[in-house]
């Protein structure tokens with residue numbers, strides 16, 4: 584592990600889930616893998632204590648046993664969320680597939696598709712570590728009996744993909760139920776009882792079929808919430824933001840403070856921007872900008888399609904702003920109505 588990599592393995596004692604914090608000690612950029620909604624405050628406090636700047640929250644798969652913290656963290660911090668592309672989660676910012684790379688500072692995470700526990704599961708490789716989600720656990724594997732799981736696919740993911748990694752690669756799983764924290768590819772090749780030093784696929788499938796596991800406790804709550812990016816009520820703010828159409832927005836432009844939360848390049852691209860809009864990029868820049876604003880200000884967020892502006896609205900509401908609205912459909916809708924733009 585390089586010396587500038589900050590790494591923390593965090594644990595959820597109720598669901599035995601591991602959450603991982605990785606950050607570049609120099610640039611301070613941080614990412615989180617597999618968060619749990621109940622632990623969001625703990626994770627964000629740690630990130631603040633370490634002086635880090637969280638940029639992306641990743642999920643290895645759509646969890647059935649806990650609600651992801653990604654949606655809540657996105658609402659609170661304006662970060663991006665990332666899920667496997669095959670999970671078809673429309674509300675995520677990034678949809679990851681084999682070979683994709685995610686950067687944080689000088690470090691890179693590589694995406695490896697490892698289906699089987701679910702049909703969309705992915706693993707993340709960073710330096711000499713692999714984050715296997717529920718594909719490969721320590722002396723075990725994820726179950727394959729729901730969420731379009733497949734024992735045959737899981738066997739291939741483990742034996743052909745994960746076991747092809749360098750033998751000393753350290754495994755960080757999505758869960759552990761026995762108190763283990765890490766393993767290595769070499770140790771699991773030798774000692775994982777479900778693979779047992781070279782079991783055939785047929786033997787593996789029989790073992791998985793014979794497991795007869797209990798139905799996951801939280802699945803009825805967790806799956807729908809996770810398909811909506813972990814969307815559950817934050818239960819804090821008593822105000823709500825308004826989604827305003829392009830026509831309504833045009834009529835009230837003089838009364839609002841317009842904040843365009845796209846990046847500077849997009850602000851000047853072919854969709855242009857609304858005259859008088861202030862460009863403040865969603866993320867840390869917007870957060871610190873809002874910190875210094877009067878909470879009574881009538882603020883109106885704009886982005887390309889209305890998704891980032893909705894996130895910005897959520898952040899503003901959580902910060903105590905009373906009058907918050909955003910442009911539904913974003914600059915795409917504004918342009919479709921042929922309203923004036925500046926470039």
Ligand SMILES: [Fe+2]
Pocket residue numbers: 644645646647648700717725
């Ligand atoms: Fe899982």
